[in-house]
Amino acid sequence: DAGVIQSPRHEVTEMGQEVTLRCKPISGHNSLFWYRQTMMRGLELLIYFNNNVPIDDSGMPEDRFSAKMPNASFSTLKIQPSEPRDSAVYFCASSHSNQPQHFGDGTRLSIL
Amino acid sequence: AQKITQTQPGMFVQEKEAVTLDCTYDTSDQSYGLFWYKQPSSGEMIFLIYQGSYDEQNATEGRYSLNFQKARKSANLVISASQLGDSAMYFCAMRESVFSNDYKLSFGAGTTVTVRA
Numbered sequence: 001d002a003g004v005i006q007s008p009r010h011e012v013t014e015m016g017q018e019v020t021l022r023c024k025p026i027s028g029h030n031s032l033f034w035y036r037q038t039m040m041r042g043l044e045l046l047i048y049f050n051n052n053v054p055i056d057d058s059g060m061p062e063d064r065f066s067a068k069m070p071n072a073s074f075s076t077l078k079i080q081p082s083e084p085r086d087s088a089v090y091f092c093a094s095s096h097s098n099q100p101q102h103f104g105d106g107t108r109l110s111i112l
Numbered sequence: 113a114q115k116i117t118q119t120q121p122g123m124f125v126q127e128k129e130a131v132t133l134d135c136t137y138d139t140s141d142q143s144y145g146l147f148w149y150k151q152p153s154s155g156e157m158i159f160l161i162y163q164g165s166y167d168e169q170n171a172t173e174g175r176y177s178l179n180f181q182k183a184r185k186s187a188n189l190v191i192s193a194s195q196l197g198d199s200a201m202y203f204c205a206m207r208e209s210v211f212s213n214d215y216k217l218s219f220g221a222g223t224t225v226t227v228r229a
Contacts, residue, residue: 031215043203043219091157096123097209100147101117101217 002026004104006092012110018080021107024073033101034067034077035091043091049075057075082111115139116204116220124226125194132179133189133223135204141165146187147217148178151172152200160202161186164210190223199227 005020005024013019025032033048047057049069064083069075079086087110093101117136122219125131137146148160163171163178171178191198201224205217 015132019117033216042221044215050213050215054215069179089155093157098145098207098215100162101215102159103149105156108155 004092004102006090006096006104006107007077009105010110012104012112013082014112015083016081017111018078019082019086019109019111021077021090021092023075023092023094023104024043025075025092027073029094029096029102030072030096031097031101032075033093033095034075035093035103037106039090044073047079053081053093059094063068070103085091087111114220115208115218116206118204118220118223120161120223121221122224122226124228125198127196127229128193129194130190131194131198131225133191133202133204135187135189135220137187137204137206139185139206139208141208143181143210144203145210146178146180147205147207148176148179148187148189149203149205149219150198150200151203151222152197157203161189194225194227196227196229199225201225 007022034046037043046059047067057099067077089106091106093103095101144165146163148157161173161176163180172178175192177190201222203222204220
């Protein structure tokens with residue numbers, strides 16, 4: 001079975017540029033989660049969706065961050081404009097109802 | 113307040129020995145779930161084991177077992193017969209209100225395990 005697929009795996013861009021991270025959840029999973037991992041703050045939940053509907057976005061750091069889930073098989077996390085402090089590893093995870101979350105391999109984002 | 117506390121930032125263990133990773137949690141819910149994930153140096157997050165608060169027996173999954181002490185609010189992970197491939201960061205996580213539609217997890221800070229040959 002295909003796992004959670006994230007793209008790109010690595011992204012290096014300059015401050016001020018728009019960054020779009022993509023995620024394809026496991027087929028049949030109805031919940032999708034976006035996390036950010038840094039040395040300073042550990043693993044933080046940014047936002048999650050149930051059945052394509054955003055449920056909790058309280059972890060989204062500021063208005064520069066936005067996330068969408070237009071259908072059950074695709075989600076994006078967008079940062080516009082990006083800043084150096086956004087540099088982190090961003091994970092997408094999916095689950096079916098209350099089953100364990102399965103994570104993608106992450107996107108390592110560097111903002112110069 | 114921290115919901116998940118992992119007090120051991122790093123640990124060393126000899127190959128073939130067992131190691132226990134501590135995890136304590138804070139919740140007022142009666143129904144909750146505890147998870148352990150492994151993150152090797154390659155970066156991916158791998159689900160290892162799950163314990164529900166109402167489960168009567170401690171969870172086991174191969175060489176992984178969970179020492180669940182509800183009264184102490186602890187859910188320690190035990191890795192038996194350590195292998196070099198067990199060297200990784202290990203995260204404890206909790207989901208509260210398991211019978212609700214709120215599926216988000218709270219993660220601890222993690223414990224780095226290094227297995228020595």
